[in-house]
Amino acid sequence: MRRILLLALGSFALGLDAYVMAGLLPVVADDLHESASATGQMVTVFTLCYALAAPFFATVLAGRPARMTLSLALIVFTVANGLSAVSGSLPMLLISRALAGIGAGVYSPLAAATAAALSPAERRGRGLAVVMGGMSIGTVVGVPVGVMLAHHISWRGTLWLVTALGLVALIGVVALLPRIPASAPPALKERIGVLTNRRVAPIALVSFFGGIASLGLYTYLSSFLADSAGIDDPTGYLWAWGIGGVLGALLVGPVLDRTKKAYAIVTAILVLVTAAQAVLPAVAPMHWLLVLPLLIWGASGWAMQVPQQHELIEAEPAHSSVAVSLNSSAVYLGSATGSALGGVFLAGGVAPAGLPFCTASFALIALVLHLTLVRSSRRRKGHHTTTAVETPTAGANV
Structure with missing residues (x-):
């Protein structure tokens, strides 16, 4: 140990x-x-x-x-x-x-x-x-x-x-x-081959847009707080987001184990991320009220990848670690894209106080893709949850 x-x-x-x-x-x-x-x-x-x-x-x-x-x-x-x-x-x-x-x-x-x-x-x-x-x-x-x-x-x-x-x-x-x-x-060819799987690719795409929404705003959270609420020290609000992240990461696993409804959980999470980011500008002047959407956003953002991993393992049980690894790359590519786009929006004249509207739109895109592409691929393939599919979850986190 x-x-x-x-x-x-x-x-x-x-x-x-x-x-x-x-x-x-x-x-x-x-x-x-x-x-x-x-x-x-x-x-x-x-x-x-x-x-x-x-x-x-x-x-x-x-x-x-x-x-x-x-x-x-x-x-x-x-x-x-x-x-x-x-x-x-x-x-x-x-x-x-x-x-x-x-x-x-x-x-x-x-x-x-x-x-x-x-x-x-x-x-x-x-x-x-x-x-x-x-x-x-x-x-x-x-x-x-x-x-x-x-x-x-x-x-x-x-x-x-x-x-x-x-x-x-x-x-x-x-x-x-x-x-x-x-x-x-796994060889790079094998990773790319798994990504072209008709069930894996839509899930990874949802993770990509989820990453854009999450880090696209988090990168500029301090600037948003200063511009929208005159907050010079963001430490307490970063703690709120972080505490939400801990709660989300800890609670989503038991909920998933109990319900076995990964698709429905991801749907709920994306709705919460979209709503939490969209209301941030409205509640920013009331400093104490800012804590609630930050908690919800942090919890939802950190919880999302657990059910996503579950879906990927079910979609590609023979190469579950490859699928989850590619999904991780999609999340970080989304994060990089999000922080880059945040800079583009600011350089283009968007005030930091308006950034949550931009990032919430990407969370909404992720939700639409989840409700259309992912749902369609699940219907084509058929949705069968078995114990054998679920057992690689821990190792697939690698």
Whole structure:
């Protein structure tokens, strides 16, 4: 378990690094004398490289020992964050964020696979949960803490903290992780083949648009709060979103196990995301009321991928891990697209206070695709839920 906790520490640093820059956006923009729309692209390049690095480098590095590959990924991640901390210009910051995204994209799936290999068969799900939990905790808890620290030690200090966490994880992996070979990942051709599955592709497309809606607004949440409600310190509101995320992630599993209605749960989630984002501008002047839609949005956004994974495993039981991996890439590509489009909207004259209307429209598109394409593919294939289909869920999270 100690070795798995080390892997989880690296995942925690990844989760913190992936989202903390969204909370630091106004501070970074002021420090570098750049617009919020331009500076927001640091989130775009991180998530885009994260999404693309996972399938590409997993294929290139196939067959290498897990310890070597994990160490290489953490070296890239740690050095890149150090470069981000000393960046004096936006181009240098964007390059360093791209490198950090590549390191994170290589580390994350391999850390989960290694945790599974280190765990006894009967405790494999728990090992996976520890590593995946590290990333979610890093995002949900680490982000508001990082923003709070930035107000005391600057945004560069927060990035130095991420750098230190990556360095500790690297030392631990080198010193304590045993030499175990990583299982060969699916070939890139196989990943693409699964994506063309008539049931997998619509689900991944819904995840893509869901990612646009979620991070497209979260990246500029601080700017939205400042413009619409005059809130200079977004920490408390980031906590509200994060607490909602924890509740959603914890509660959706039991609900899914009890009801076995993944499609209906995704429908409800997309309705909630659309509604929560659409009402944000109206309730923003009443600061206390902002907490409710942020809680709902956070809970819905974090809950969505669990039933999506269930649907993918059912759609492609022979290659469930491939389908879920491709869906993960779709989520991060959506996140990158969302933060990029948020910058385009701002540069085009949309006020930060109006961004929720833009992102809610993408959540609505995801809902329409879910109710049409996904529903149609389910009818063509026939919807059969069996115990055999459900059992790979834990491992498929890799």
